Amino acid sequence: MTTVAEAAAARAAANAGPEPVTFAKALTTAMADAMRADDGVVVFGEDVATLGGVFRITDGLQKEFGAQRCFDTPLAESGIVGMALGMAMNGLRPVIEMQFDAFAYPAFEQIASHVAKMHNRTRGKVTLPLVIRVPYAGGIGGVEHHCDSSEAYYAHTPGLKVFTPSSVADAYRLLREAIASDDPVVFMEPKKLYWSKEAVSLETLRSEFDAGATPRAEGRAAVVRPGTDATIIAYGPAVPPALAAAEAAALEGRSVEVVDVRTIVPFDDETVCASVRKTGRAVVVAEAQGFASVASEITARVQERCFHSLAAPVRRVTGFDIPFPAPKFEHWYLPGVDRILDTLDELQWED
Template structure:
C-alpha cells in the first residue's frame, strides 16, 4: 500500500520549524509513533481487539485504520491466543506486526503462544528465524478498573528469556521507545501505563517517519539527582518516585530517581552507579512485591554494590493480593507516603533495625533512636 501525506491527517501534525515543542498526551505520542513507523515501513501492520474503526478502548490507534486502510490496521476476534499466533505467522512471512492486548490481564490466554513460540523462535531455529513483533499491553492501575482490567504482569514477561520488556514513563519515551521496539528484529513487550495515557509532554524535536531513533533499550535515565538515597522505578511508579523525592526534601533527604525505561535489557551500570553514590536504595513498583521485578533489582544491587550500601535495599510495592475493587485501589497502589516511610527506615543512624526481632532479643533492649531513620 502506498501511503501519502494524507495518512497523517488524523494524527499529530509535525510542528513548524522554529516553533515551541508540541505538548501531547502519551496516547497521542504512541499514535504518532505508530503512524510514523507505518509510513516509514509498509511491512508494519497494526491489529488487535477494537484497534481499527473504534481506535482502541483508550483511542490510542484513533484514525489509523481510516488513514492507512484496513489492510494495515484491522480488528480481530476476541481471541488473544489467535491474535498472537497470527502475528507469529505474519512475522515469519516478513511483516512487522504491532498487536494490542486490550487490557493487561487479557493477555494471559495468549501466554502459551508468547512463551512457547514468540520468545523461543530465534533460539529454536538457531537464529535463522526472528520475530519482529511488538505486543502492546496497557498495564497497571490508577483508572479504577476491576480485576483483569487492571493488573501488573511485567514480571511474567521479564522472567521469559527471549523477550524484551519496555515501559515508558514520559511522553517522549513513549514515542522513541515504541519506534525502537518496532525497528527491533526480536519480540518486544511494550507495556503502556494506563494512568499515564492522558499525561502531557513534548514529542522529540525530530519526530518524523525518517527520524533516526537512538538506541535507548538497556539505558536507564536519571530523572532527578540526589546524594542520600536512590529510588528505582519504572512506568507509572516514576511519577510517584518523583513526587516522593520532592516531598523528602522537607525531611532533609536528597533523593535520586532512576527511571529504568526497559526491564529487559536491564541497565545495571546506571542503577549501580547511583546506589554506589547514595549508599541507599528503594525500589518502587505497582505489582505485588513477592517474586516481583523489585526483588530482582534488589538482588542485583546487593550483588554488585554490597560494600557501598548503608542499609538493605527496600521495596515499596503493591500488596500480595488479587487486584482490589476500585474503591480500595488507593490502598493497594504505592503512594508518596509509603515511599517516604521506606526512606525513613533506611537506618540513617546506623543503628540496627530491631523492630523485626522478638521482644526477648538483647537487641531490643538498646535505647530507641530519635533520629528520622531509627528503630523507634
C-alpha cells in the same frame, strides 16, 4: 502577506516552546510514523480499527493506512498472537494490542512457547519483529482483569524484551525502537499515564529518530532526578509517585535520586548501580505485588553488585500480595508518596 498580528503570534508560539502532548498521542504518532516508514508494519487487535482501541491509542490509523494495515480481529487473544507470529516469520512487522493486561493471559502459551523461543529454536535463522502492546497496571478505577501488573511473567521468559515507558518522550522513542527491533517486544503501557502531558515536540522526536540522532533508550535506564542521599529505582507507572516522593523528601532536607529503568529486559545494571554506589541507599518502587517480582530481581541485582557501597539494606515498596482490589480500595494498594517516604525514613540514617 503576513500581518503584524500574525507575525507576533508566530513569535509568541516559538518562544512558548512545544505544546503539551499526551502520552497516548505519542504512542499513536509512533505507530503512524513507523507505518509510514515501513509498509511491512501492520496494526491489529480487538476494536483497534473502527473504534481506535479502548483507550483510542490506534485512533485514525485505519483511516490513513487502510483496512489491510490496521484491522479488527475476533475476541481471541491466542489467535491474535498466533497470527502475528506467522506474519512476523514471513517478513511483516505486526504491532498488536492486548486491550487489557489480564486479557493477554489466554495468549501466554503462544508467547512463552513460540514467540519467545522461535529465534533460538531456528538457530538464529528466523527473526521475529513483533510488538505486543499491553495496557497494564492500575490507577484508572478498574477492577481485576483490567489492572494487573503482569510484567514479571514476560521478564521471566527468556527471548522476550520488555519495555515500559513513563514519559511522553520515552513513549514515542521506545515504541519506535520496539517496532524497529528484530526481536519480539512486550510493550507495557501504564494505563494511568495515557492522559498525562508533557511539553515535547513530536516532530523533533520523529526527525531525530529517523536520522538516527537519538541515543537508544533500549537497555538504558535514565536518571530523571539527580540526588546524593538515596536512590529510588522505579519503572512505568511507579515513576511519577517516585518523583513526587523525591520532591517531598527534598522539603525534609534529603536529596533523593530517581532512576527510571525504562526497559526491564534488557536491564541496565550499569546506570542503576552507579547511582546506588553514589548514594549508598536504595528503594525499589513498583506497582506489582512484591513476591517473586521484577522489584525482587532489581533488589537482588543491586544487593549483589553494590553490597560494599550500601549503608542500609535495599528496600522495596510494591503492591500487596493480593488480587487487584475494587476501585474504592485502589489507593490503599498502589505505592504512594507516603509509603515511599516511610520506607526512605527506615534506611538507617542515624549512623
